[in-house]
Amino acid sequence: xxxxxxxxxxxxxxxxxxxxxHGRIADAERAYIHILTDDSTHSGALHLLGVIxxxxxRHEEAMxxxxxxxxxxxxxxxxxxxxxSVLVNLGRLAExxxxxxxxxxxxxxxxxxLVNLGLALKAAERxxxxxxxxxxxxxxxxxxxxxxxxxxxxxxxxETQNSFRTLTAxxx
Numbered sequence: 001x002x003x004x005x006x007x008x009x010x011x012x013x014x015x016x017x018x019x020x021x022h023g024r025i026a027d028a029e030r031a032y033i034h035i036l037t038d039d040s041t042h043s044g045a046l047h048l049l050g051v052i053x054x055x056x057x058r059h060e061e062a063m064x065x066x067x068x069x070x071x072x073x074x075x076x077x078x079x080x081x082x083x084x085s086v087l088v089n090l091g092r093l094a095e096x097x098x099x100x101x102x103x104x105x106x107x108x109x110x111x112x113x114l115v116n117l118g119l120a121l122k123a124a125e126r127x128x129x130x131x132x133x134x135x136x137x138x139x140x141x142x143x144x145x146x147x148x149x150x151x152x153x154x155x156x157x158x159e160t161q162n163s164f165r166t167l168t169a170x171x172x
Contacts, residue, residue, distance in 0.1 A: 009035060013044055025052060043072040047079050054086050062086045077107035081116060088120050096120045111140035 016031030050065030084099030100117035114137035121130035
């Protein structure tokens with residue numbers, strides 16, 4: 001991350017991410033803002049503050065923050081996937097589709113981006129394409145479970161089949 005070089009900044013960012021993961025959103029938000037006060041190009045802080053703004057329903061601000069994170073680089077599949085989610089909430093479905101597809105070019109097996117792409121396609125009333133995205137996501141989820149014990153794999157397959165039935169019922 002450009003401009004992320006100082007040790008204190010990295011430590012603060014690490015603490016902010018841990019706070020965010022543990023649901024201490026206000027603490028994480030304060031830390032991200034503090035980091036950005038020192039380094040306005042800290043891509044990780046820009047991205048995750050954008051995620052918080054999205055969670056708060058402040059989608060325009062979230063979009064701008066995540067776009068700044070992408071511009072600051074290096075852009076990751078997560079940045080593009082989260083930008084796509086924000087754009088869906090703003091009703092900008094074509095842009096959202098582009099963000100999800102960019103995430104998928106950066107990480108070919110990104111099942112969450114495929115699910116989100118499916119949701120955007122569904123919202124755009126492109127049901128067949130949505131189902132295709134969901135099916136591909138399910139394959140990736142199942143492939144990721146290959147190393148687990150057979151009983152757990154059976155549970156995952158049953159859960160995945162139920163999820164697929166629910167998704168297709170919603171699409172059609």
